[in-house]
Amino acid sequence: NITTSSGVIGAGIGVQDFDMSTGLKGKAGNFTLNFLKSFSKSSIMFAAKKELSNTGQTIDINGDINQIANQSFDVDDALIRTEFSSKYTSILFSNATTIALGITVQEEEFQTTDDTQVINNKHITLAHRLTQSITLSSSYTHEEFQLDSSTSERLDTEQGFDLGVTYSFGRYLVFDINAGITDRHVGDDSVSDSGIAAQAYNV
Helix, strand or coil: CEECCCCEEEEEEEEEEEECCCCCEEEEEEEEEEEEEECCCEEEEEEEEEEEEEEEEEEEECCCECCECCEEEEEEEEEEEEEEEEEEEEEECCCCEEEEEEEEEEEEEECCCCCEEEEEEEEEEEEEECCCCEEEEEEEEEEEEEEECCCCEEEEEEEEEEEEEEEECCCCCEEEEEEEEEEEEEECCCCCCCEEEEEEEEC
């Protein structure tokens, strides 16, 4: 990291090799870039990165392909992920209350199937220090998942709301309690306004 009068800058660059069980081989460049600027009562952060990862995809077979119909199988795939994010944090009303606003755009390129997924994430978090030991927090997240493949296009949306309490017993021990609800809408192929809706609760 380099500290300048404008802010703190961090950067890195490299090349990664991948050799998948499917026989797919290749190289992928990677980089990270971070910038942080702090003010008296707020801060702003920008980040960009590209990395190689791996994931398991479930591939559906619909139709008569070698007498296999309506089945699915897992594929170990190489994944090139490119991400851009920004975050703004500020003190509200008093030093005990903070707000954080964030936006993240992430593109995932699957190397075996040539599918692409773009994830747009927007979130807001409020935190209030009730006492020296107790902090209350709440957050709202909205995400859109755009999947583009050779056979279909699909847009999923997800919203989440969380409430949390953090109790600090000292410098080295922290106890967290969180509860939340998530609502996910899975769009039909080539349709963004119909499909399957699902709710999840967590404690």
